[in-house]
Amino acid sequence: MSFRQLAFKNVMRNKRTYAAYFLSSAFSVAVFFLYAMFIFHPGVTEGVTKEMAKKGMTAAEYIIYVFSFFFVLYSVSAFLKSRKREFGIFIMHGMSKRQLNTMIFLENMIIGFSAIITGILVGMLLGKLYLMVGSYVIGMEKPLSFLVPWEALALTIAAFTVLFLVISFFTSVFVRTNKLLDLFQSTSKPKPEPKTSIILSLLAAGLLIGGYYLAWTANMYNIGYRFFIVILMTIVGTYFFYTQLSAFLLKMFKKNKRFYWNHTRLITISDLAYRMKDNARMFFMVTIVSTVAFCAIGTLSAMGGSKKLFDERAQIPVVYQSSDQNPNEKAQVQVIRDDFNKNDLSYNEIKVTLIEQTGKETNKKVKLISLSDYNAMAIAAREKPLKLKENEGHYVSTVTYNTFLDEKMKPITLSESNLTFNATKIIDAPYFSSGMIGYDLYVIPNELYKQIKNPTSTTHYYGFATKDWVETKDIGLSLYNGEAGIYTRDYTSDPAFYFSSAGYDYNMMMEMYRTALFVALLVGCVFFIAAGSFLYFRLYTDLDYDKRQYQMIAKVGLTKSELNKIITPQLVLLFFVPILVAFVHSVFAFKALQGLFEFSVVKETAVVLLGFGAVQVVYFLFIRFRYLKHIKKAIM
Template identity: 50%
Template sequence: MTFPQFAYRNVVRNKRTYAAYFLSSAFSVMIFFVYALFIFHPDIKNGVTNLAAVQLMIAAEFIMYFFSFFFVIYSVSTFLKTRKREFGILMMHGMTKRQLNWLVFLENMMIGIGAIIVGIGLGLITGKLFFMIGSVMLDIETLSFHLSWKALGLTTVAFLLLFLFISLFTTFMVRTNKLIDLFQSGQKPKKEPKVSIFLSIISAILLIASYYLAATTTIMTLIYRILPVIGMTIIGTYFFYTQLSVFIIKLLQKNRLLFWRKTNLITISNLAYRLKDNARMFFMVTIVSTVAFCAVGTLASMNVINKQFEADYPAEIGYIAENDKPIHEQNLQQIETELTNKQVSYKTYQMPIKYVEVASSTDKYAPEILPVVSFTDYKKIAEMANFDFMEKQLKEKQVFGMKTHQLEVGDENATYTLTQGSVKVQRNNYTEHVVFPKELLENEGLVVSDKLFNELEGNKEIFTGFFIKEMKETNKLFENLVTEGTMWHYEDKPYAMTVSGTLLENQMSLFTMMLFVALLVGAVFFIAAGSFLYFRLYADLEYDRRQYLTIMKVGLTEKELKRIVTRQLLLLFFVPIIVAIIHSIFAFMALQSYFTLSIANEMVMVLAGFFIAQVIYFFFIRSQYLRNLRKVLI
């Protein structure tokens, strides 16, 4: 038998242990290859939308590649720790350190090359399906399957380099201590897990504080809280597994009524060791799963953006003219003609906007010139947009802050002294609904009483709103007047304009592309998390066999064995997932600050989908694990 044949037989003999690692690596290669096929597909032309899709997929390639690097490093280092007894036997029979390193290198390269071949093969088989899904989500014509040699070469070279580097690196991780230490590595009794009460308390404080900050965040505070919350959550999670969870188990052991009941003595005693031994693995699974949940959940929540747009754009087409030049009549005439030719029914409403000077204000962000509209015109816009209007008529010196976006939040109480007549007005609230979208006005304005509006003087503009039943009917209209659905107030034009249907389509296309990318990347992360659990479970299989064999000699029944194993597997599989779900729930609570509408349904569907997948995986692994235990025990 040649040395490469010996390495190959080693891999085949340990195929059960390497299975999840191999399949996860192959799946990562497959997704990387599929994205490369999209990136190099000749039918995806350089356009704004398609270019964004390509950029997102390139970003996904980098994310998966770096994740695969750390995933493989962790996996290989775990496997090496479980093979010390095997290495001891080989060295006892004369294998040198150099030969042992060469053996580990060959095994890793065989697994890596196999994963590349299988991953690319799966990508070729499923490529057409991904192209069909992608063409729908990217809103382009059906893509024919095209095998790009660039995609094939990029995937092969990238992952060959990855596995080559890791195979070289792992040769330095092989520890050849004394033979007696290698032989006894799996038989030494485990030390009593120690716990720090101080670090346990720190863990609880960090997690509670991060949850509180996430739950109470607003759109104004989110940017300042996001990094501290992420940092506290990561540190708190690590100490939760290494300290707090073990501390809780030790408290349970002191409860004699619970601890001495039936098989709880064995189950709870093992929990402390399991938690301590698997702390890093639990931590990694939790963080990786949380990232997957949040990535998919965040983009799935964008389904509510349609309703959000309806609130942010009361008029499906908004047009504000700076003066009375003939060009405005021509533009408005073009809008009406194009809508008529497209057989789109609409209603219009025109209203004046006055710009008044502000002498002073208690609002430090108040501009020198404010746009002002009357309460009656604001009410009319809300009614034509079919908004529920419950606001009461303003008093003479009372004003509303003019909301230009549903998520805008500011200091409600402010006093303005207008230059004209030194009139003082009090702002106690913002309008319930958006008056004009943010693209049409340079500064936040005021809604004043009709009487005050008539008394005020200043430069005047005219707003013309076109109200259409279906926002999507305006998609891609008036492209000579706007760029991608908008002409901002600060652009070099004598008018500002919005076409909400085009804006919505562009926004939804971007989020759909991001969802397409996030789903596949999230799947890679989730499957990798399952792999961590799988090979950690089988790494402890020999130790578990010896332990349960000893216990069965003193009367443990098969039914009790199943109960103990099931409880321990439930801990292994669901503790990190449940913690990840809790992390994600509070992350989604922070995300809710970006929406005026509830995203709870989308969040529940995403988390429930991942949880069901984990349940199915649990029952499959449980049946396989029990079958392997029975081979020795029964």
């Protein structure tokens, strides 16, 4: 028998153990290939969304490739450690270290090439559907034709061939023959009692609770510096949760004799303590990988449904601002009017004037609007008109976040006019675009406004009110892209005008979020399937040991129903503790997201977590059925 035949027979004999690893690798190859098909498709040419989709998928290619490298590296090293007894038999029959490494190299390459071929075939089968969905997501009028670019095929084969070659060469590091007796006893040595540290256990609890608190209380103002702190606390806390705190809690349960010495519970908890300790690093990786998948998909799902962010602009969805020095103002405003008429949209046009002065106290520019102009805009937005006392002013908040606006409530002296008014109240007026007028806008009485002479600048602000703001996506497109020679944006200087359409902005945002979700969804699935592969692998590598253990227990009268009572709780905890911890991590991450954007993500969070949970339940039931079948067959 040649080495190739021996390696092939070894792979086929261990196909049950290799199954999840092979399928996960093949799925990673398939997703990588699908992304490459899209990136190199000749039909994906110019356009903001198309370019973003290509860049997003290119980034996803790197993420999948790097993740696949570490996933395969971990899996191969774990496989080799579980086969020490088998390697001992080969060495006992005269196999040298070099021959052993050659055999392992061939086994890895057989699995690797099989995964590459399978992944590419699956990618080709799903390619047409993927290109159709991708075309819809990025807003193409016609779906992309099915085409397999040679660049995509070459890149996928080359990238993953290199990956499996490099890891196969690394395998010699993981194979240490040492003493022959050690190889034979690697799966039969009694496991030592799991050791725990109360200090590290308390540290785990403290880090997780602290991280959760910081995430729960985060808002748009503090999330920037809390972000990396929370991530670090959560990662370290999760690691010590599995390596220390979980074993410590199980040890506490053991001390409760009434609870512990209760029929089959003795076996369940005792065995679970060893499993939790043995699989701590694997649980840690599953939790972190699952959390990343949940958060990525959940965040993009929530953002995709964030229409509420634009509802505050619904009353006056189209706004135009021009400097009084802009010679094209009349022509540009006429373009907007013509676009409304072309799209059969009725509208109400309001024009107000903003002037600029310098605040003496802060030496910063402030914009001022007269009470009559402000009320004209408020009435058009179906808001109550404002009333002001003499020398009273109100600060106009152009956004809904008022947490740090108290400093605006003070007397304001205008340097150029030497006039003073008292800012007594903050009012919300999101129909004034903060991107256009900035954040320091005050409404003052008409009489005071008229006294201001020689303003440092004058701005004309137009608002176009209409009933259906979503339909304004085609209004003023020529002002956005510079068509008809009206305007070409110059980013090196202040432009003469600004234009904004809520419908256009919302449409662009939705296209970008759909594209990002489309890209992230498959990456999230790769992570989630890999997490399931870790669980499957750990369970089946311990299967022979479990068979021997339950065979011995069966000799003293263990029944099938008692076997179910022992195994099912263990499998439930092994399968669902990492996912449950990932769920909890994700809930707090989503709460931080909600604090950042100030809109509810409860619905999207629930849908994402329940979807992943349902898949995990189905996976658990399948593995439980297979696992019990093997154990029962061994003890009968």
